[in-house]
Amino acid sequence: MAGKKVLIVYAHQEPKSFNGSLLKIAVEELSKQGCSVTVSDLYSMQFEPRATRNDIVGHLHNSEAFNYGVETWEAYKRGGLSKDLVEEQKKVQEADLLIFQFPLFWFNMPAILKGWMDRVLVQGFAYDLSKVYDGGLLQDKLSLFSFTTGGSKEKYAIRGDIRYLLWPMQHGIMHFCGVKVLEPHICYAPENVSEEKRKEMLAAWSQRLKTLWKEEPTDCSPEWYFK
Amino acid sequence: MAGKKVLIVYAHQEPKSFNGSLLKIAVEELSKQGCSVTVSDLYSMQFEPRATRNDIVGHLHNSEAFNYGVETWEAYKRGGLSKDLVEEQKKVQEADLLIFQFPLFWFNMPAILKGWMDRVLVQGFAYDLSKVYDGGLLQDKLSLFSFTTGGSKEKYAIRGDIRYLLWPMQHGIMHFCGVKVLEPHICYAPENVSEEKRKEMLAAWSQRLKTLWKEEPTDCSPEWYFK
DSSP states (O other): OTTOEEEEEEOOSOTTSHHHHHHHHHHHHHHHTTOEEEEEETTTTTOOOOOOGGGBOSOOSOSSSOOHHHHHHHHHHTTOBOHHHHHHHHHHHHOSEEEEEEEOBTTBOOHHHHHHHHHHSOBTTTBBTTBOGGGOTTTTOEEEEEEEOSSOHHHHOBTTBOHHHHIIIIIIIIGGGTOEEOOOEEEOOGGGSOHHHHHHHHHHHHHHHHTGGGOOOOOOSHHHHTO | OTTOEEEEEEOOSOTTSHHHHHHHHHHHHHHHTTOEEEEEETTTTTOOOOOOGGGBOSOOSOSSSOOHHHHHHHHHHTTOBOHHHHHHHHHHHHOSEEEEEEEOBTTBOOHHHHHHHHHHSOBTTTBBTTBOGGGOTTTTOEEEEEEEOSSOHHHHOBTTBOHHHHIIIIIIIIGGGTOEEOOOEEEOOGGGSOHHHHHHHHHHHHHHHHTGGGOOOOOOSHHHHTO
């Protein structure tokens, strides 16, 4: 889809890793389609995951007792967030699609990516008082969690499905901000399979990306997850 | 329970916060019981959440392609993990009870605490090839997730229960390492309730700690979570 803007938030230390290959494929395939692709390579950027007072430039709203949520909200309103956050927010604002590429660490995203969520998606920017879920501030955007696991598919399945593990990320973060969620793309245990199987997994990702823009978002409601 | 050792891993920036008060109460009450209490105050330690090559002292097992899981496992075996990790592992090793005290960020723990999980609980130390779940390496320890939320209880309930949100933390991390899990302690929306209600919440935590050692661990099986 020529003209579409994609932000890939990438959290792996090693370009030669399987995650690195998945990233490369996404950049190539989406660029070939005429999309404009931006990558936030968190480790190489040495992205700061810690939510601290340093995220606020200048004075605090209440310097007596530091409250990160209140301070970043106030700072956002007056244009006083730190430069690295403003840059990430700009990338998010411009994107039609957010792809998160990472290895699953402890049933969840690595801390560096969790830090991106904690620090970039502040109140005022991503959601507001009653502007959450379908009313969230980042509507008309799509998201896709693409990740690798250490264990086999069966290891993560509850009643045959990994969806329960996706709930906090897909519903609790993306849906909360109004972002629509495409089917996750999961490569199970690439370190424990044959080279041939790994190639198949890479080819499948490339293939999926060719028709990605035709996909319908998933139903991100509690009812779907916990039916 | 005199003589018991407790490690509190604490993730809040502000000592005057409600989380700070909960920490203070736990330290006071458990010390009063004769427990030996250690606190890892992650923000004040400027704890590093990023999983990088810096966690390995000296040579890498495979310097051609960095694999964090493999490298930290190998480094653990030869005593080559970075000093901050060795110190945290020592605290965990000595503890009978781990308490995690934090504000819920995006249906999960803040990145700085997720980074503690990612970096401290390495293979060889917390689990090993087939030593997971009830066979995990950190058996005979208890854990307790104590956290505050931004929203009301109803906001997190699915079929009337917050347990689905606890699944990745309690089952995916603690149970995976063989650590038993006590009932979580959740203070809902302390910022949005009256001063009187806040005092009640603090008193309830203090009260619970008085009989904590008599509590039975919860059933951390998928069957219990997703019945």
